[in-house]
Amino acid sequence: MKLIYQNMLSFLIVILTTLGIILYSVTSTSTTSEYNRTYKDLESYAGNLEKIALKTDSKTGQIHNITGDNIKTVEQVLSDKNVQFAIFDYQNDQVYPTPPTNVKLHLKQSYWNKLKQGKTIRNIQKPESSEGNPRLSNKKDNLSYVYVLTPWFQNGKLIAAVWAGSDVSQLQTNIGELNKRLYFALLISLLAAIILSFLLSRYQVNRINRLRGATRRVANNDFSVHIESKNTDELDDLANDFNTMVKSLEASDKEIKRQEQRRKEFMADASHEMRTPLTTINGLLEGLAYDAIPEESKGQSIQLMRNETNRLIRLVNENLDYEKIRTNQITLAKRVFDANTPLKDIVSQLQKKAAESKDKLTLETPEDELETYADYDRFVQVMFNIMQNSIQFTDNGEITVTGYRADDRHASIFKIQDTGIGMSEEQVKNIWDRYYKADPSRKNRKYGESGLGLSIVHQLIENHGGEIHVKSKLHEGTTFTVTLFDEGYEHKVDTDKAPD
Numbered sequence: 074m075k076l077i078y079q080n081m082l083s084f085l086i087v088i089l090t091t092l093g094i095i096l097y098s099v100t101s102t103s104t105t106s107e108y109n110r111t112y113k114d115l116e117s118y119a120g121n122l123e124k125i126a127l128k129t130d131s132k133t134g135q136i137h138n139i140t141g142d143n144i145k146t147v148e149q150v151l152s153d154k155n156v157q158f159a160i161f162d163y164q165n166d167q168v169y170p171t172p173p174t175n176v177k178l179h180l181k182q183s184y185w186n187k188l189k190q191g192k193t194i195r196n197i198q199k200p201e202s203s204e205g206n207p208r209l210s211n212k213k214d215n216l217s218y219v220y221v222l223t224p225w226f227q228n229g230k231l232i233a234a235v236w237a238g239s240d241v242s243q244l245q246t247n248i249g250e251l252n253k254r255l256y257f258a259l260l261i262s263l264l265a266a267i268i269l270s271f272l273l274s275r276y277q278v279n280r281i282n283r284l285r286g287a288t289r290r291v292a293n294n295d296f297s298v299h300i301e302s303k304n305t306d307e308l309d310d311l312a313n314d315f316n317t318m319v320k321s322l323e324a325s326d327k328e329i330k331r332q333e334q335r336r337k338e339f340m341a342d343a344s345h346e347m348r349t350p351l352t353t354i355n356g357l358l359e360g361l362a363y364d365a366i367p368e369e370s371k372g373q374s375i376q377l378m379r380n381e382t383n384r385l386i387r388l389v390n391e392n393l394d395y396e397k398i399r400t401n402q403i404t405l406a407k408r409v410f411d412a413n414t415p416l417k418d419i420v421s422q423l424q425k426k427a428a429e430s431k432d433k434l435t436l437e438t439p440e441d442e443l444e445t446y447a448d449y450d451r452f453v454q455v456m457f458n459i460m461q462n463s464i465q466f467t468d469n470g471e472i473t474v475t476g477y478r479a480d481d482r483h484a485s486i487f488k489i490q491d492t493g494i495g496m497s498e499e500q501v502k503n504i505w506d507r508y509y510k511a512d513p514s515r516k517n518r519k520y521g522e523s524g525l526g527l528s529i530v531h532q533l534i535e536n537h538g539g540e541i542h543v544k545s546k547l548h549e550g551t552t553f554t555v556t557l558f559d560e561g562y563e564h565k566v567d568t569d570k571a572p573d
């Protein structure tokens with residue numbers, strides 16, 4: 074069943090049940106109160122009748138006659154209410170209306186007994202049963218009566234009983250009228266309920282359809298969808314969740330595309346990187362095979378081939394190293410050492426390269442010990458890589474390496490600052506990626522051509538539970554900051570979350 078009909082049905086079931094209960098209770102209450110009112114009226118008429126019907130001796134106060142003389146007048150006054158009376162004397166003989174001669178009319182003995190106890194009887198008289206009620210058997214009209222039977226006492230003795238009845242049809246007409254109005258109200262509310270439930274259901278279904286439409290668009294890779302939400306109900310919550318989902322889908326879609334692009338670039342780069350040395354080696358080998366290389370150049374050719382094979386080996390090794398670090402296959406032998414020693418070593422090793430690029434490479438560390446907690450060899454690898462990059466991308470500039478303690482953070486901090494070519498924001502974002510080279514034209518520079526260096530550095534620092542940040546401005550320079558924490562203060566390393 075369509076959602077709109079399901080909704081309408083549930084609305085209607087609730088409304089119908091409510092209306093049914095209201096209708097039942099209203100009709101039953103009004104019927105009961107109508108009857109009660111009639112009984113009360115009849116009881117008060119019957120009471121008032123006493124004075125008219127009983128003729129008492131003014132001296133003794135004794136009853137000497139029960140008469141129906143004036144009752145007719147009362148009946149006429151109450152004719153619009155169809156009220157009629159019957160009176161029975163202390164012997165249970167009907168004295169009003171006077172029965173035909175030779176006929177004696179009585180009340181049922183059970184009624185009479187009750188009356189003797191002072192009880193009033195309230196009842197309904199159906200036309201088909203006389204119930205031993207002399208009034209009706211006498212009158213032979215075809216009406217139903219609501220009636221009361223009340224006793225009259227004098228000095229504790231039952232002296233007479235009066236039957237006061239009213240045609241029930243009037244009462245039923247009143248109740249019927251009331252019910253008619255109620256049914257009409259029910260019909261109107263039902264119609265209003267159907268219209269309202271239809272409108273409400275359509276509103277909800279429209280909102281769901283809007284979500285469906287949006288989902289279809291997202292399935293077709295359209296991430297520009299946004300569903301308006303007023304934050305009022307669960308559907309709005311769903312819309313909010315949907316919007317968040319679309320945003321994250323868009324982000325991962327972009328990331329996938331970026332990764333795909335990077336993979337393509339890597340394939341092109343890797344092939345290029347490998348093809349160049351392989352072509353050189355192949356050319357030289359052919360030359361040697363066909364004796365096309367003069368004897369005196371053979372040594373040089375072999376040296377060239379060795380250089381090229383070394384380059385290939387380095388490329389493969391770095392790849393393997395990265396994979397090992399990434400998958401936590403290496404164990405770090407962390408210990409506390411004075412970072413001055415390795416830093417001085419690296420700087421002096423790189424001085425020659427710095428001089429080739431006409432760079433000034435300086436080291437600024439505290440005179441006393443620069444306590445650092447790390448894997449010594451990996452620390453050297455990290456610093457060497459970053460400094461090598463700085464020299465690689467700086468000509469006629471300055472490279473300053475600083476190291477200091479940040480005791481408040483329980484860490485040693487190292488800054489490698491250069492005044493080189495710098496990077497744009499977009500380039501900075503990608504430098505930790507494997508095979509990334511900010512500018513492909515840089516790849517033929519003297520050092521570093523695989524684009525693996527920084528991804529290895531990043532992974533190593535992460536494994537140390539440390540931090541690495543980079544700040545760079547195009548054409549102005551770059552600063553790398555490495556923070557290595559003391560034992561027990563490292564960041565927790567999430568080994569499950571291996572980057573690609």
Ligand SMILES: Nc1ncnc2c1ncn2[C@@H]1O[C@H](COP(=O)(O)OP(=O)(O)OP(=O)(O)O)[C@@H](O)[C@H]1O
Pocket residue numbers: 462463466491493494495496504509510511512515520521522523524525526527528550551
């Ligand atoms: N100090 C720097 N100044 C400017 N650009 C830099 C600097 N350091 C790194 N980069 C950019 O980041 C890229 C990635 O550096 P990374 O060290 O990972 O690779 P690489 O130096 O090209 O190759 P290798 O794997 O041999 O180190 C570099 O190609 C360069 O474009």
Ligand SMILES: [Mg+2]
Pocket residue numbers: 458461462521526527
């Ligand atoms: Mg490098």
